[in-house]
Amino acid sequence: MKQLTQLALLLALLISFTSQSNAALLVEPVIGYNLGSKIDIEDSESYTGGSGGAFGARLGYQNLGFQLGLDYLNSSIDMDDNDFDENVSLSEFAGFVGFEFPVLLRVYAGYIFSANGETTFDGGSDVKLSQGTGTKVGVGFTGLPFIDINLEFRSGKFDSYEAGGIEFNKEVTYQSMMLGLSAPFAF
Numbered sequence: 466m467k468q469l470t471q472l473a474l475l476l477a478l479l480i481s482f483t484s485q486s487n488a489a490l491l492v493e494p495v496i497g498y499n500l501g502s503k504i505d506i507e508d509s510e511s512y513t514g515g516s517g518g519a520f521g522a523r524l525g526y527q528n529l530g531f532q533l534g535l536d537y538l539n540s541s542i543d544m545d546d547n548d549f550d551e552n553v554s555l556s557e558f559a560g561f562v563g564f565e566f567p568v569l570l571r572v573y574a575g576y577i578f579s580a581n582g583e584t585t586f587d588g589g590s591d592v593k594l595s596q597g598t599g600t601k602v603g604v605g606f607t608g609l610p611f612i613d614i615n616l617e618f619r620s621g622k623f624d625s626y627e628a629g630g631i632e633f634n635k636e637v638t639y640q641s642m643m644l645g646l647s648a649p650f651a652f
Contacts, residue, residue, distance in 0.1 A: 490524075493648065506636075531563070621638070
């Protein structure tokens with residue numbers, strides 16, 4: 466009889482905990498503007514001052530403030546450096562973890578496991594960047610209804626690049642700060 470009472474109490478505790486849980490599917494469209502981007506090519510050039518728009522989305526799981534999921538971001542960065550006045554397109558897939566505090570603040574970090582990019586160098590040579598990896602960290606203000614204001618820093622690298630059909634084994638790194646808006650929906 467005592468074991469049956471303990472089992473009933475444990476079952477009641479589990480049911481009350483799961484009914485109070487905020488577990489939900491997280492869908493979050495993102496738009497942003499890249500500020501102060503930088504691109505470095507190993508042992509040769511460095512280009513700074515890029516800016517441009519970005520869009521993407523996060524899809525994941527949210528429970529008791531914790532967030533976990535996948536992140537996609539497509540950026541168009543206009544490099545306005547004197548030597549390199551071109552548009553660089555980047556596409557990134559990342560896994561992310563985050564936490565939304567009850568006090569209007571969210572923090573998150575991610576690992577970029579797949580990044581691709583393309584641009585055109587002076588002289589018309591198409592450049593393709595592939596197999597990139599990197600990291601991202603961000604902080605968000607969650608005080609507005611349905612809208613978050615986020616500040617995110619991304620840093621990544623490509624081990625090589627292809628220009629005019631020739632592959633160069635030089636590392637290309639990029640860094641960018643993005644100010645963005647997102648609309649997190651939890652279902």
